[in-house]
Amino acid sequence: MSRNIYFAGSIRGGRDDRELYHRIIQQLKQYGQVFTEHVADPALEKDLNTDDKEIHDRDMEWLHKSDALVAECTQTSLGVGYEIGRAVALNKKILCLYRPQTGKRLSAMIRGAEGDGSPLICKDYKEELPEILKTFFASL
Numbered sequence: 382m383s384r385n386i387y388f389a390g391s392i393r394g395g396r397d398d399r400e401l402y403h404r405i406i407q408q409l410k411q412y413g414q415v416f417t418e419h420v421a422d423p424a425l426e427k428d429l430n431t432d433d434k435e436i437h438d439r440d441m442e443w444l445h446k447s448d449a450l451v452a453e454c455t456q457t458s459l460g461v462g463y464e465i466g467r468a469v470a471l472n473k474k475i476l477c478l479y480r481p482q483t484g485k486r487l488s489a490m491i492r493g494a495e496g497d498g499s500p501l502i503c504k505d506y507k508e509e510l511p512e513i514l515k516t517f518f519a520s521l
């Protein structure tokens with residue numbers, strides 16, 4: 382079944398994982414339409430003068446229309462955290478992906494939002510992303 386999917390990844394929070402976002406988005410496309418392909422766009426780095434209100438309002442509209450939010454949370458980003466919070470409030474299904482690293486931990490406000498009927502789950506991963514996505518979308 383085709384879904385509307387919102388992918389969240391760091392932009393102004395730092396672009397170290399941009400190529401990884403591209404690979405995740407390619408995998409997400411087998412499960413539905415991804416509204417936010419631009420998150421992996423290398424041209425965005427040069428385009429930081431786009432109107433912020435337009436970006437925010439467009440993205441919130443996409444989030445409302447989405448069945449699921451998939452967020453790569455390893456690179457800390459205020460925008461990604463905000464999107465996750467808004468998605469929780471909208472009771473969207475949320476998958477937070479995190480690559481464990483020594484000396485760093487995922488925010489307690491994300492990891493701690495799991496459980497007790499929450500629509501959010503966190504998955505630590507290295508290589509096993511296809512299986513994690515398959516299980517997540519099968520559960521929707």
Ligand SMILES: O=c1[nH]c(=O)n([C@H]2C[C@H](O)[C@@H](COP(=O)(O)O)O2)cc1CO
Nearest residue numbers: 389390391392393394436458459460461
């Ligand atoms: O230009 C943008 N376009 C855009 O869609 N976003 C959204 C999508 C990303 O999942 C998230 C990134 O937030 P941030 O830029 O704070 O790292 O915010 C964020 C920006 C810049 O803040």
